Amino acid sequence: MVEIPILEVKNVSKRFVLQGQSIDALRDANLTVRxxxxxxxxxxxxxxxxxxxxxxxxxxxxxxxxxLMWGKPVLGPAPDRGMVFQDYGLFPWLTVRQNIGFGPAxxxxxxxxxxxxxxxxVEMVGLTRFADVWPHQLSGGMxxxxxxxxxxxxxxxxxxxxxxxxxxxxxTRERLQDELLEIWxxxxxxxxxxxxxxxxxxxxxxRVVVMEPGPGRIASTHEVELPRPRDVAxxxxxxxxxxxxxxxxxxHAPKAA
Amino acid sequence: xxxxxxxxxxxARRVPPFRRLLDSAGTVGLALIVPLLLLLFxxxxxxxxxxxLIPSPYDVAEYMVDFAWGGIWxxxxxxxxxxxxxxxxxxxxxxxxxAALCAVPLGILIGRVPLIRDLLDPFLQLMRPIPVTxxxxxxxxxxGLGPRSAFFLVFLGAFYPILLxxxxxVRSVETRLFEAASMLxxxxxxxxxxxVLPASLPSIFTGLRLGLGLAWFVIVVGExxxxxxxLGAVIMDARTLSRTELVICGMIVIGIAGFISDRIVLxxxxxxxxxxxQHHG
Numbered sequence: 111m112v113e114i115p116i117l118e119v120k121n122v123s124k125r126f127v128l129q130g131q132s133i134d135a136l137r138d139a140n141l142t143v144r145x146x147x148x149x150x151x152x153x154x155x156x157x158x159x160x161x162x163x164x165x166x167x168x169x170x171x172x173x174x175x176x177x178l179m180w181g182k183p184v185l186g187p188a189p190d191r192g193m194v195f196q197d198y199g200l201f202p203w204l205t206v207r208q209n210i211g212f213g214p215a216x217x218x219x220x221x222x223x224x225x226x227x228x229x230x231x232v233e234m235v236g237l238t239r240f241a242d243v244w245p246h247q248l249s250g251g252m253x254x255x256x257x258x259x260x261x262x263x264x265x266x267x268x269x270x271x272x273x274x275x276x277x278x279x280x281x282t283r284e285r286l287q288d289e290l291l292e293i294w295x296x297x298x299x300x301x302x303x304x305x306x307x308x309x310x311x312x313x314x315x316x317r318v319v320v321m322e323p324g325p326g327r328i329a330s331t332h333e334v335e336l337p338r339p340r341d342v343a344x345x346x347x348x349x350x351x352x353x354x355x356x357x358x359x360x361x362h363a364p365k366a367a
Numbered sequence: 368x369x370x371x372x373x374x375x376x377x378x379a380r381r382v383p384p385f386r387r388l389l390d391s392a393g394t395v396g397l398a399l400i401v402p403l404l405l406l407l408f409x410x411x412x413x414x415x416x417x418x419x420l421i422p423s424p425y426d427v428a429e430y431m432v433d434f435a436w437g438g439i440w441x442x443x444x445x446x447x448x449x450x451x452x453x454x455x456x457x458x459x460x461x462x463x464x465x466a467a468l469c470a471v472p473l474g475i476l477i478g479r480v481p482l483i484r485d486l487l488d489p490f491l492q493l494m495r496p497i498p499v500t501x502x503x504x505x506x507x508x509x510x511g512l513g514p515r516s517a518f519f520l521v522f523l524g525a526f527y528p529i530l531l532x533x534x535x536x537v538r539s540v541e542t543r544l545f546e547a548a549s550m551l552x553x554x555x556x557x558x559x560x561x562x563v564l565p566a567s568l569p570s571i572f573t574g575l576r577l578g579l580g581l582a583w584f585v586i587v588v589g590e591x592x593x594x595x596x597x598l599g600a601v602i603m604d605a606r607t608l609s610r611t612e613l614v615i616c617g618m619i620v621i622g623i624a625g626f627i628s629d630r631i632v633l634x635x636x637x638x639x640x641x642x643x644x645q646h647h648g
Contacts, residue, residue: 169546187550199547203565203642216553216561246644264551 114181116268116300117143117166121175124161124326134325135161138175141319141328145267148294148301150311151319153358158326159304160272166302167193167270179268189213192261194271198253200245206256207232207241213264231259234293251282258290268300275310287313291338308354312347313340320357330357422612430612431619444601444613452620454596455586458514459628462521462589463582467575470526474533474574479563491530499524499585507592517589517597524585525578532577536570537563569643572636579632583625598624 119141126133136158143149151159164170166177168187177184179191187193200209211228219227232241235255245253254274261269275283291314294301305311311318312334322329332354336346406424413423422430433439437446476483477491499520510516540563548554548562590599598617605613640646 167546167550169550187546187554189550189552191550193546193550195543195547197543199543201544201547201562201565202644203568205642212548212553212561213551216548216551216557244642246642260551 113144115142116145116180117141117302118178118181119162119166119175120178122162122165122172122177123174124158124165124170125173136165136172137325137327139328143268143300143302145300146298147317148291148303148315149317149319150303150305150315151321152305152308152311152354153321153326153329154306154323156323156326157321158323159321161326162321163193163270163272163302163304167191169193189217189264190266191268191270192264192266194254194257194261194269194274196273196276198245198250198257200253200256200260202245205242205244206237206248209245209256210259210263212260217264227263231263234262235259235289249282250278251286254278254286255289258293262293262297262299266299268302271301271303273304273306276305283310290314295338308351308358309342312336312350312354313342318354320354332357420611422615427612427615427619431616434613434616444605444610447601448616448620451596451598451601451617452624454514454594454600455590455598455621456624458517458521458589458597459579459582459586462518463525463579465518466522466525466578466582467529470529470574470578471533471571474530474571475537475563475567477530478534478537478567479559495527495531500588503588503592512593514594514597516592517586517594517599520589520592521582521585524581528577528581529571529574532570532574533567536567536574539570540566569640569646572632572640576629576632576636579628580625583621583628586621 119139122136122139123134124136126135139158139162141149141162151162153159161170165172166184168184168191184191193199201212204212207228210231211224214224214227232238235258237252237255237259240248240252245256248256257274258269275286278286287310290301293299301314303311303314305314315334318332318334320329320332321327332350334350336344336350340347409421410424412418413421429439433441433445435446435448439445473487477488478484502520502523503516506516506519510519544562544566545558548558553561586597587599587602590597591603594600598621602614602617605611605617637646
């Protein structure tokens with residue numbers, strides 16, 4: 111292999127022990143992500159999509175197998191893989207500006223540089239007017255914008271998103287999807303995005319990874335080659351949706367081996 | 368991504384000053400109804416001869432003036448309010464400060480270090496149910512009759528609420544915030560000042576507030592130990608001398624002093640915890 115992928119997940123399994131019972135949250139997952147890709151992980155609950163994301167983030171260690179970032183094993187959380195949580199995970203005692211500057215400031219960047227970085231990303235996510243308010247004063251969509259800006263300001267090469275728009279209303283969700291795509295196209299980020307919405311997955315990604323529960327595993331991978339911007343109402347979009355929908359629902363959980 | 372259309376919840380509603388004054392006057396008025404009714408009942412009860420042992424509100428008010436400034440009765444207690452208040456306040460704040468100084472770091476350690484938790488937590492939990500009043504005889508033996516004993520009891524009274532709330536605050540920091548900090552590059556001990564401390568500040572403040580309240584609560588017991596000055600001492604002396612109006616004066620002064628010091632902590636708390644939806648305003 112000539113080109114090293116930004117992320118390689120190799121035979122990753124994760125087993126939890128819950129009340130004396132061992133559960134295969136994830137079995138033998140393999141996934142290769144090239145720089146700049148937008149990949150969605152989709153599947154019913156218990157299919158291991160969040161577990162896979164948390165292993166890539168370094169929050170969990172795999173029971174076997176490994177995740178490689180630029181060919182090096184992931185040993186723990188680090189700024190190159192920024193995580194956006196569904197419940198935002200903002201620091202409530204810091205203002206929007208301070209939240210966005212948290213990463214660069216913790217890593218000892220000079221004050222002037224931090225200020226400049228923060229200004230740039232506050233503007234990128236359209237929160238200039240709200241730069242000095244606390245998170246509890248923001249709407250859900252605005253909080254999620256802060257969370258996105260926070261990982262971008264910290265030079266994340268890869269953004270891991272765990273159902274980031276799941277708690278938002280439909281209108282806000284659509285707007286944030288558009289904004290996320292715009293940022294992705296502009297910055298060349300690599301995105302790994304967990305969702306349970308087929309439409310969201312097709313709308314956003316280059317590649318949809320379908321996962322299944324019992325044991326959690328990757329069932330199939332689908333390239334989405336629709337031109338952008340994508341129209342969720344177009345026949346082509348619906349054709350893809352039909353294929354994925356059939357794929358998601360046709361597989362009943364087989365008995366655990 | 369150029370403009371945000373959604374508007375945030377405004378930090379403070381714009382209310383005209385006149386309206387705000389009216390509102391706060393209304394709030395104060397509402398709060399005064401019950402005390403005034405009680406005062407009226409007290410007056411009527413005394414005037415109607417229901418009791419001979421309790422002085423009328425007027426007698427108490429008159430004595431309060433004498434207690435504060437003198438010039439009416441000119442007895443041993445006239446014009447001594449400030450001396451007693453300062454004596455008590457010194458013990459209250461001193462004992463409270465010492466309690467805070469011990470309990471906050473100890474609570475953080477117990478909350479964060481399993482070894483220290485296993486070492487100290489069972490012992491402290493065992494000591495906790497013992498009421499401060501039960502410590503009185505022992506404290507007199509240990510610290511002698513006098514201010515040191517009072518100081519110790521106040522310390523003890525304020526210690527537990529501060530300790531327990533600090534432990535609670537430190538232990539209930541959301542896991543999510545640690546995850547967020549570590550993926551942003553803030554790890555290990557740096558998380559203590561950047562995450563643990565700010566996140567547990569609301570609980571620590573709750574503990575401080577309860578602790579200060581209890582310090583005023585305990586001061587009367589603390590000053591039963593034979594100190595010459597202090598509001599508790601005044602109440603105990605007045606009881607011995609059957610000076611009920613003086614007992615009531617002492618009670619009122621403690622109530623007001625405790626109330627004011629609570630308001631100060633509350634104001635400080637609201638100022639420092641403006642970020643918290645439970646505290647701002």
